[in-house]
Amino acid sequence: MPRRLAFFLFRSPTYTGSELPQARPGRWAWPRLLISLLVALPLPLLGLGVGVFQAQRQLQRQAERSVAETIERLDQILDSSRQAAESVQSLISETCNVDNQHLLQWRAATNPYVRSINLARGGRLYCSSLLGPISLDLETSTFVDGRLRLMAGNFATPDIPLLVLRYSANGGSAMAVVDSRYLRAVLQLAIQEGDLYLKVGNLRMGLDGRVSNAPIPELSEAFAQRASNSHPYTVIAGSPTGSVENHLLNYTLPFLALTAAGGLFVGLICYRLLGRPSSPRTILRRALEAKQFEPFLQPIVDACDGRWVGAEVLMRWRLPGEGLIRPDLFIPMAERTGLILPMTRDLMQQVAAVLAPHAADLPPHCHLGFNISAAHCRDPQLLDDCRSFLAAFPPGSIELWLELTERELIEPTEESDQLFQQLSAIGVKVAIDDFGIGHASLNYLQRFKVDALKIDQSFVQHIGADTLSGHLLDTLVELATRLDIDLVAEGVETKAQLDYLQALGIPYLQGYLFGRPMPAHEFMPALHQHRNAVGDTIDHQQ
Numbered sequence: 001m002p003r004r005l006a007f008f009l010f011r012s013p014t015y016t017g018s019e020l021p022q023a024r025p026g027r028w029a030w031p032r033l034l035i036s037l038l039v040a041l042p043l044p045l046l047g048l049g050v051g052v053f054q055a056q057r058q059l060q061r062q063a064e065r066s067v068a069e070t071i072e073r074l075d076q077i078l079d080s081s082r083q084a085a086e087s088v089q090s091l092i093s094e095t096c097n098v099d100n101q102h103l104l105q106w107r108a109a110t111n112p113y114v115r116s117i118n119l120a121r122g123g124r125l126y127c128s129s130l131l132g133p134i135s136l137d138l139e140t141s142t143f144v145d146g147r148l149r150l151m152a153g154n155f156a157t158p159d160i161p162l163l164v165l166r167y168s169a170n171g172g173s174a175m176a177v178v179d180s181r182y183l184r185a186v187l188q189l190a191i192q193e194g195d196l197y198l199k200v201g202n203l204r205m206g207l208d209g210r211v212s213n214a215p216i217p218e219l220s221e222a223f224a225q226r227a228s229n230s231h232p233y234t235v236i237a238g239s240p241t242g243s244v245e246n247h248l249l250n251y252t253l254p255f256l257a258l259t260a261a262g263g264l265f266v267g268l269i270c271y272r273l274l275g276r277p278s279s280p281r282t283i284l285r286r287a288l289e290a291k292q293f294e295p296f297l298q299p300i301v302d303a304c305d306g307r308w309v310g311a312e313v314l315m316r317w318r319l320p321g322e323g324l325i326r327p328d329l330f331i332p333m334a335e336r337t338g339l340i341l342p343m344t345r346d347l348m349q350q351v352a353a354v355l356a357p358h359a360a361d362l363p364p365h366c367h368l369g370f371n372i373s374a375a376h377c378r379d380p381q382l383l384d385d386c387r388s389f390l391a392a393f394p395p396g397s398i399e400l401w402l403e404l405t406e407r408e409l410i411e412p413t414e415e416s417d418q419l420f421q422q423l424s425a426i427g428v429k430v431a432i433d434d435f436g437i438g439h440a441s442l443n444y445l446q447r448f449k450v451d452a453l454k455i456d457q458s459f460v461q462h463i464g465a466d467t468l469s470g471h472l473l474d475t476l477v478e479l480a481t482r483l484d485i486d487l488v489a490e491g492v493e494t495k496a497q498l499d500y501l502q503a504l505g506i507p508y509l510q511g512y513l514f515g516r517p518m519p520a521h522e523f524m525p526a527l528h529q530h531r532n533a534v535g536d537t538i539d540h541q542q
């Protein structure tokens with residue numbers, strides 16, 4: 001087997017060749033096996049069907065050929081026997097003297113099939129080439145058509161079956177007796193498989209050479225029957241139940257094995273193909289169709305009093321058998337394949353479905369931020385998606401924020417400028433995410449009408465650790481003040497960071513200190529819980 005084919009067939013099914021997570025192969029194993037079986041089965045089944053059809057056809061042809069051959073040979077034997085009987089017809093009117101006996105013996109001896117020749121007159125046998133003068137009842141009525149009689153034995157050899165040909169002439173008859181051993185040899189030579197019978201009247205002789213009046217067993221798989229044109233007998237050939245199976249085993253086994261091996265091979269290839277990792281796009285599309293992408297909400301708080309003012313929506317992939325997948329493992333691929341557009345749309349719809357019924361309970365002008373990427377800036381449908389999202393809430397109850405990331409460079413075009421103007425016109429705000437770490441951040445500030453900057457968490461994490469981060473934060477605050485835009489600091493984890501950022505006057509904060517990203521449906525209960533806690537604190541402070 002070529003190496004590439006062997007590798008394809010036998011390498012581990014868990015090898016994906018892709019970084020994108022996939023559902024565990026185990027869950028998909030049964031349907032995969034079932035499909036592979038369904039693909040593998042037709043070939044051996046077809047092989048079996050063809051084999052059975054061929055076997056039946058061959059058995060039938062064989063039966064017909066055997067009947068024809070048997071009749072041809074039996075007719076030869078009987079024609080020759082009739083000649084022997086005919087040759088002694090002149091003796092019928094004569095007595096059974098020594099000369100006549102010798103003549104009978106000589107005629108029997110010179111015919112290849114005839115064992116003895118007998119003469120009869122007045123319904124009785126009176127002269128035999130074997131026994132000389134005799135007197136036995138001829139039982140004329142037992143001769144079929146008065147010409148042929150199959151016997152299990154006679155007076156001379158009671159245990160050896162024989163076929164008697166009667167030739168009538170001169171007021172009597174001459175009988176040529178054919179030994180059953182010839183007949184048996186003829187039958188056996190004419191057939192390879194199945195059964196073959198010589199039938200004379202209601203008696204029949206089979207391949208075992210026995211004569212019987214029992215009915216011929218049912219020949220269900222193949223059947224052929226023909227009567228001789230020259231003599232009153234019939235030959236029957238055929239195959240009983242089970243012959244097709246025997247024929248298949250004896251003659252078609254290699255063919256069946258080949259089709260079974262072919263089916264196995266096809267099934268194996270199918271199994272491997274089904275186990276091969278799908279393209280990243282297909283994996284993500286299937287996950288989207290299966291509603292596996294879920295919104296998680298992380299609170300954004302007012303830096304002054306810690307009250308929740310809104311949340312950033314973060315995508316999670318709930319992969320069956322694997323649990324929750326972090327966005328950095330699939331978002332870049334979603335952006336590259338363009339699937340980020342329908343995924344974000346789906347996320348917006350899910351958030352609206354969960355939060356809109358609780359709009360009255362949300363913080364005033366609740367800030368709800370979605371991450372968007374370069375592809376969104378070229379997608380006019382983003383405007384409709386934002387409109388639909390806003391329309392799900394009572395007017396003025398929420399503020400929709402789009403957070404622009406720099407994973408893919410956003411090339412401002414006329415199209416994108418127009419889109420952002422339209423977004424601004426319907427009240428959608430734009431924030432630059434992870435501000436300060438990307439080379440294009442300042443560029444974006446120039447090109448887009450930006451409403452807020454989200455300070456990258458790396459600056460926050462270095463608070464207290466180095467003075468440079470402090471200076472940079474000071475500069476960012478100054479920049480935001482000058483541009484009159486909002487600031488949100490991400491990744492706030494400690495009280496020290498909180499104090500520092502509060503002192504700097506950064507208005508909004510986000511981080512584990514205030515709340516981790518949580519499933520959307522947990523957001524409202526968590527908000528109520530938080531309000532109780534913060535309400536207490538504020539009252540206490542006042």
Ligand SMILES: Nc1nc2c(ncn2[C@@H]2O[C@@H]3COP(=O)(O)O[C@H]4[C@@H](O)[C@H](n5cnc6c(=O)[nH]c(N)nc65)O[C@@H]4COP(=O)(O)O[C@H]3[C@H]2O)c(=O)[nH]1
Nearest residue numbers: 314315327328331371372373405491492493510511512517
């Ligand atoms: N160490 C630390 N981390 C904190 C803290 N507070 C928040 N974070 C994490 O910081 C990330 C903030 O989101 P991001 O900067 O927009 O960064 C996001 C965003 O760029 C991207 N992303 C997430 N959801 C979406 C989405 O729906 N669409 C797009 N285009 N990108 C998304 O994936 C990034 C990573 O998201 P997450 O893993 O959810 O990671 C989130 C959040 O869980 C903290 O106190 N400490």
